[in-house]
Amino acid sequence: MIGARDVRAAAELLTGVAERTPVQRSRALSDVAGVDVWLKCENLQRAGSFKIRGAYVRMSRLSPAEKSRGVVAASAGNHAQGVALAARLLGLESVVFMPVDAALPKIAATRGYGAHVHLVGTSVDEALVHAREHAERTGAVLIHPFDHPDVDAGQGTVGLEVLEQVPDVGTLLVPVGGGGLAAGIAAALEDRPDVGVVGVQAARAASYPASLAAGRPVPAPELRTMADGIAIRTPGEVPFELLAHHRVPVRTVSEEDLSRALLLVAERAKLVVEPSGAAAVAALMADPGLARDGRPVVCVLSGGNIDPLVLLRVVRHGLASAGRYLQVHVRVEDAPGALAGLLHDVAAMGGNVVHVAHTRTGGDLAYSEVAIDLQIETKGPEHCGDLLAGLRAAGYRLGDA
Structure with missing residues (x-):
């Protein structure tokens, strides 16, 4: 189980690689919650999401023999871009399996970073099966999007930056798919029990509430959400253990909540995020009571890689919901x-x-x-x-x- 020391070590590896993304105060959300609300803008990170952090840390620690065999990954888009960019920075060959309906800009960006992209299946879980088969057949190292300590430690560096940027933060709201980002942040904040970490999943792709209740990873009953970046069937063993250990609650948000949040972030914060990236904002808008003790809330905007056609549909849906x-x-x-x-x-x-x-x-x-x-x-x-x-x-x- 990783801890704050592991996350700090990952932060050293990421110096000069990952951007120290800004935080931006949202007056609109602050008025809703009754406390200062800050947006941690990982949508402005290299490759458009936090994923470069975990991918680079994992790949930089491979042995020379492992690096020579290249890497393989499965992703709906953000992890794909993070792996492809990290591989290019480290001089490694990369192969990425993506669902056939992955957003075209994400596919193009992944190829643009130099990865060999294969479109298979209808979900990240199906793409992961093909990635594992490729790894067994070729010897390439599988870079899992969330189920590895190095990956989660890299993602947790977001939490270290938040502690420096908003020292009096009381609550951190974090989008959750497989759980690596929230798990890494919980590990980073292990010495700050006064800061609450709350995970957020789309209600139509929610595996964590039932899993935490059962004490083991349980598959989500459905994956029907606009938030493809967090549409993961089953929690990872590593992040699940961390989230359970740190007693991180996971809330769910509706499709209407997501579209309203995306619209607010675009209109009031002037930021473009994908539906999964708006999940934390959606949770706060749906339940302002998540703010506690009058202390600031930080919502992590986990990604900004959205297909313009999807953006058009989501904005229209958000307008209707509003x-x-x-x-x-x-x-x-x-x-x-x-x-x-x-x-x-x-x-x-x-x-x-x-x-x-x-x-x-x-x-x-x-x-x-x-x-x-x-x-x-x-x-x-x-x-x-x-x-x-x-x-x-x-x-x-x-x-x-």
Whole structure:
């Protein structure tokens, strides 16, 4: 089991390799929590996430014979980039197995760092099976994304930096997939029992709450989340032992929580993060009571590698969750000017129509009816209610979009 000494040793290895990422105070989140809230910006780290820390520490400690055989990894993207970059810095050959639906920018970046990329399976767990087979067949060293002491010690250097940047921190909120980042941070803070570490998982990919309750790693029942970076089926043995030993609680957040958090970070902090990177912010927004004793909270933004198409969908989802994006299904008489009249009425109530679908035929439509689906930008939940009430008052028949 690693401790603070191991994390400090890892920090020495990372000097000149990993960036000392900044912390940024969030006034919006501070107002929500009632205490100072800081964002630890690992989305600004080299290769776009904290993963370079653990990958480099693990690979730098390989023997010359191991280095000569190269390395292999499995990842949805962030660990892939960390391994590829670390391998390039150390002059090693790298092979990375990624799920077939991995984000295209992550695939391109991994190849750009010099790794040989193979797309296999539909999850990190399936990709890991192929990576292990490759290691057995070729002798390449498997660089696991979270289940190794050196990897977790490297990730834990995030915690050391937080202690220096926010000395009076009371709570650290950390995204959790396999658990390496949270485990490393818990080890780094073993001499600071006054600082609470709280892990955060997506509810649709949550293996840790049941695992901690059972006292052993238990597979997640599902992996259906936008937060692909933390969609891991089963906790790692090494991080699980550390999180259990340090009694680190793990909370879960919904898809709506994640999208709202990503939107807030983009709008108010002017930072681009991926859904998994926003998990800590999502937890604090969902439960401001996570702040304790009036002391500062630090939310780790673990990664910023997001496909622009995914960003578009998530922002739209976040707008809807925040009550700023309304979808309305309206039936009107099939008469000249009916559509124009509807659009005029929506505009008069302050709604901005961004998409219109006009349907004249359908099994549930009367002969003289047309169905109109509108997507409307609004000013918030209250405005959504006013729009709907106004349309009904004007005689429009509303239904499910």
